[in-house]
Amino acid sequence: MIPFTKFENVYFTKDSRGRERFFTQNLTPGLSFFEEDLVRDGGREYRNWEPRRSKLCAGMAKGLSQTGLKRGSTVLYLGASHGYTASFVSDIVGREGVVFCLDFAPRVVRDLVFMCEKKENMAPILGDATDPKSYAYRVLPCDIVFQDVAQKQQAEIFLDNCKHFLKPGGFGILAVKSRSMDITIPPRQLYAKVKEKLEKETTIVDFKVLDPFEKDHCIFVVKKP
Amino acid sequence: MYLYSNIVGTFVFSQNFQIREKILFNEKQLLEFAGKLSAGEVIETEKPFLEKFKNIEDLRQGKNQKALDAIAKELLGYTQKMYENNLLVTKASVSLSVTDDLLIIQVSSSVDELAKSINLLSKRLREWFSYSLPEVEDRITDHKKFAEICLSDRKQLVQEFHVQHGMGRDLQKKDSIAIQNLARTILELFRQKEEAERYLEDLMARVCPNMTAVAGALIGAKLITIGGSLRNLVVMPSSTIQLLGAEKALFKHMLNKKNVRPPKHGEIINHPLVSSAPREERGRRARALADKILLAVKVDYFKGQFIGDRLRKELEAKFA
Numbered sequence: 001m002i003p004f005t006k007f008e009n010v011y012f013t014k015d016s017r018g019r020e021r022f023f024t025q026n027l028t029p030g031l032s033f034f035e036e037d038l039v040r041d042g043g044r045e046y047r048n049w050e051p052r053r054s055k056l057c058a059g060m061a062k063g064l065s066q067t068g069l070k071r072g073s074t075v076l077y078l079g080a081s082h083g084y085t086a087s088f089v090s091d092i093v094g095r096e097g098v099v100f101c102l103d104f105a106p107r108v109v110r111d112l113v114f115m116c117e118k119k120e121n122m123a124p125i126l127g128d129a130t131d132p133k134s135y136a137y138r139v140l141p142c143d144i145v146f147q148d149v150a151q152k153q154q155a156e157i158f159l160d161n162c163k164h165f166l167k168p169g170g171f172g173i174l175a176v177k178s179r180s181m182d183i184t185i186p187p188r189q190l191y192a193k194v195k196e197k198l199e200k201e202t203t204i205v206d207f208k209v210l211d212p213f214e215k216d217h218c219i220f221v222v223k224k225p
Numbered sequence: 226m227y228l229y230s231n232i233v234g235t236f237v238f239s240q241n242f243q244i245r246e247k248i249l250f251n252e253k254q255l256l257e258f259a260g261k262l263s264a265g266e267v268i269e270t271e272k273p274f275l276e277k278f279k280n281i282e283d284l285r286q287g288k289n290q291k292a293l294d295a296i297a298k299e300l301l302g303y304t305q306k307m308y309e310n311n312l313l314v315t316k317a318s319v320s321l322s323v324t325d326d327l328l329i330i331q332v333s334s335s336v337d338e339l340a341k342s343i344n345l346l347s348k349r350l351r352e353w354f355s356y357s358l359p360e361v362e363d364r365i366t367d368h369k370k371f372a373e374i375c376l377s378d379r380k381q382l383v384q385e386f387h388v389q390h391g392m393g394r395d396l397q398k399k400d401s402i403a404i405q406n407l408a409r410t411i412l413e414l415f416r417q418k419e420e421a422e423r424y425l426e427d428l429m430a431r432v433c434p435n436m437t438a439v440a441g442a443l444i445g446a447k448l449i450t451i452g453g454s455l456r457n458l459v460v461m462p463s464s465t466i467q468l469l470g471a472e473k474a475l476f477k478h479m480l481n482k483k484n485v486r487p488p489k490h491g492e493i494i495n496h497p498l499v500s501s502a503p504r505e506e507r508g509r510r511a512r513a514l515a516d517k518i519l520l521a522v523k524v525d526y527f528k529g530q531f532i533g534d535r536l537r538k539e540l541e542a543k544f545a
Contacts, residue, residue, distance in 0.1 A: 074301075098304050100311070106322035113315055116308075123311035126318045136287065137231045137262040138311055140304070141297040164287070167294060184479060 001041040007060055008070045009092040011046060013039075022049040022057055024091035033087055033115050047091065051213045054085040055148055055175040058213035059221075065206050067221060068144055068171025072096035076142040076165050078129040078157070079103060079149035083112045083122070089146065090122045097121055100139045104128045129157050132164040141167050148175040152182075155197045162202065166224045172202060174220045175210075187216045198222055226281040227292055228274055230262060232310045233303045235270040237278070242295040246274065249306070252313065259314045325432040326455035332425045333446035339418040343368060346411050350375060353404050358393045360386050369415050375408035435521035438533025439540070440496060440514075447492045448518070458519070459526045466522075467493065467515035493518070498544065510544060 001011045001023060011023040023039065023046035030045070032038050037048040051058040056067070069075070073093045080086045080101035090099045101116065102125040103109050109126045116122040127135040129149055142165045147158045158174045166172060176194055178187035191209070198204055202222035210217040226245075227238040234249035248270045250258065258268045265285060267275070275281060284293055300307075347368040354375050355362045361382060365371045374382065379395065382388075396404075422443075429442040433455065436445040451469045452458040458466065468475055470491030478487045490511035493499055499510045517536045524532055 098308065106319050109315060110319050113312065113319065116312060120305075120308060123308045124315040125311060126315050126322070133265060133287070134263045137285065138307075138314070140300055140307070141294055167297070183476070 001039075001044075001046060004060075006064075006066055007092075009094065010049075010060065020061065022051065022060065023047060024049055024088045027091050027094065027121070028118055031118060033118075034082075034084055047088070049088050054088065055210060055214055055217060055219055056085050056146065056173065057088070058210045058217075059173075059175075059208050059219040061213065062208040062210060062219075064208055064219070064221060066171075067173060068223075069093065070097075070143070073143040074140050075099045075144040075146060076139055076161065077101045078145070078147040078161060080112055080124075081105075081108050081148075083115050085146075085148070086112075086122060087115060087119065090119050093121060095121060098123065098140070100125060100142075102127050102129060102135065129161065132161050136164060139165060141165060143167060143170045144173065145170070146173045146175075148177075150177050150180040152180065154181060155194045159197070159201050162222075162224055168224055170224050171205070172220075172222045172224065174198070174222070176218050176220065178216045178218070187218070191218050194220070226278050227284050227289075227296065228271060228278075228281050229284040229293075229296060230258075230268060230271055231300070231307070232259070232262070232314065233300075233306045235268070235274070236296075236300075237274050237281070238284075238292075238296050238299070242292070242299065244299050250310070255310055255313060256317055259317075324454070325428070326449050329425070329428055329432060329446050330450045330454075332421055332428060333443075333450045336418060336421050336425060336443075339414055339421065343411060343414050343418065346407065346414070347371065350404070350407050350411060353407065356394060357396050357401065357404070358382055358386070358388065358391065360388045360391060360393070368411070372408040372411040372415075376405055433522065433525040434531055435524045435529075435533035435536070436518060438531075439521045439536050440493070440518050444492060444495055445518075447495075451492060455522065455526050458522045461519070463515045463519040464512075466519050467491065467511050469493075498540065502544070506544075513540060513543060 001013060004010045004012060009024060013021050013023070026038060026045040026047045032047060039046045039048065049057045051061040069089065069092050071094045074097060075089055075093060077086045077089060077099055080103045083101060086099055086101045093099060099122045101112055101122055103112065104127060106126060109124055112124045116124045125135050125138050129147070130153070145162050145166045147161065149157065151157060154174070154176055158172065162172045176191065178190045181190055195204065195207065198220060202224055204220060205223050206221040208219050210219060226240065229236050229238065234247055236244055237246040239245045261268050282289065284296070350372060351362050357379065361374055364386065365374060383391065425446055426442040429437045429445055433445060440448065448466065448469055449455055449458060452461065468488055468491045471488040474488035478485045489508035490499055493511055493514055496514055498514055499507055502510050517540050521533055521536055
């Protein structure tokens with residue numbers, strides 16, 4: 001198990017063919033929430049993190065330079081869904097950190113609650129990311145805002161949330177799903193448009209297209225001045 | 226002085242951002258205040274402080290970002306409580322999110338799936354029973370009737386269907402019992418499906434009486450299913466309702482592959498008003514029907530008076 005130098009608390013292994021697998025140290029040893037592999041190494045337990053199921057992991061696999069996620073970070077996770085990626089973010093920030101997981105579909109939040117009951121640094125919120133004021137009383141100012149929502153106004157929602165909850169100097173991570181923004185224009189053109197919007201209010205740190213892990217998706221890492 | 230309330234409680238901060246006073250919510254207060262906090266309204270526990278201290282600034286207004294960042298450090302001490310309370314509020318709101326239209330979606334999907342299962346099993350039954358009496362399979366097209374026939378005595382059937390020089394084999398008793406078991410299962414599924422349909426009609430009449438009057442229970446339920454919820458339908462334009470169920474054709478058109486023409490109706494093609502119309506009339510009728518359905522849905526969602534009959538009559542008069 002080799003720790004990444006650029007991503008705190010994320011580990012990887014390489015097999016003889018050079019294929020990489022990603023891991024985080026399991027915060028709840030013995031428990032696996034999505035039937036992911038649990039691997040023991042040096043007296044610690046690690047959970048396998050698949051880039052095909054998680055856009056954040058895909059971004060790391062594609063070689064992002066940094067994400068800003070650290071042990072002890074306070075994270076606002078918008079569009080947590082069943083909590084696959086969120087559970088790994090929770091492993092990364094550890095017990096000293098906290099992840100506020102927001103989603104607006106009651107059905108998936110139901111699953112999320114079951115997980116949050118076992119992972120005590122994940123707080124579930126049933127709320128609408130387009131209306132930050134409605135859940136402002138439930139979160140703390142954050143070091144990281146992560147967003148992965150399938151909405152037309154993804155960029156605007158992201159900037160609005162960064163404005164409300166991100167501390168100065170904090171990082172924002174935005175996974176863009178081009179197909180839910182506009183299916184009529186090519187993804188590359190759309191990324192450029194999003195980039196333009198983000199540049200107005202933040203500094204862009206990194207950008208990666210997520211092919212082949214996710215088709216027509218990209219990921220931005222930005223920093224709030 | 227600063228006043229700040231969050232999911233944990235109400236806090237008063239001094240000028241240099243130290244906690245001076247605090248009221249932590251108990252479970253009852255929490256569930257009571259959650260809605261008000263979400264809407265940005267003043268809550269009971271804040272009122273005494275607002276009266277007691279002059280020059281107190283309510284940080285929930287969000288105008289003073291610097292002060293909000295400054296108090297964050299103090300609030301970090303309540304992370305555990307924040308976790309617990311978020312869990313409680315989320316559980317309560319998930320529980321509240323279970324509405325009657327979700328029941329409609331489950332029943333409507335269940336009816337569809339029962340129908341599919343019946344088809345699947347009936348096909349098997351037909352193949353299987355035909356080793357015994359292929360002459361029946363050929364003449365009875367109705368699945369339900371066929372399953373009933375499979376249960377009757379072979380000799381009787383031979384007479385009834387005037388089978389001479391039959392191609393089937395008189396199976397042993399053990400072998401025909403296996404076939405009859407499958408037939409009984411199919412009949413039971415038919416019974417369940419009919420019961421589910423009756424229940425769905427009741428439910429629709431109770432939850433969306435107006436929509437049921439205009440669109441009919443089954444089509445109405447289907448629209449709610451595709452839309453995801455009654456609320457989703459309410460905020461849709463009627464042109465979207467017109468095309469619900471025709472997404473594939475619509476996106477094909479929008480991507481403009483091979484100059485595909487736009488679809489004119491989705492699920493509402495099954496409505497007699499549209500399906501009975503001549504081809505060139507259908508688009509126009511689908512548009513008018515979708516329009517009235519949307520009006521009906523809005524009345525249902527906001528629990529208005531019953532106007533379903535009037536809407537239907539207007540439609541019928543228009544296309545009489």
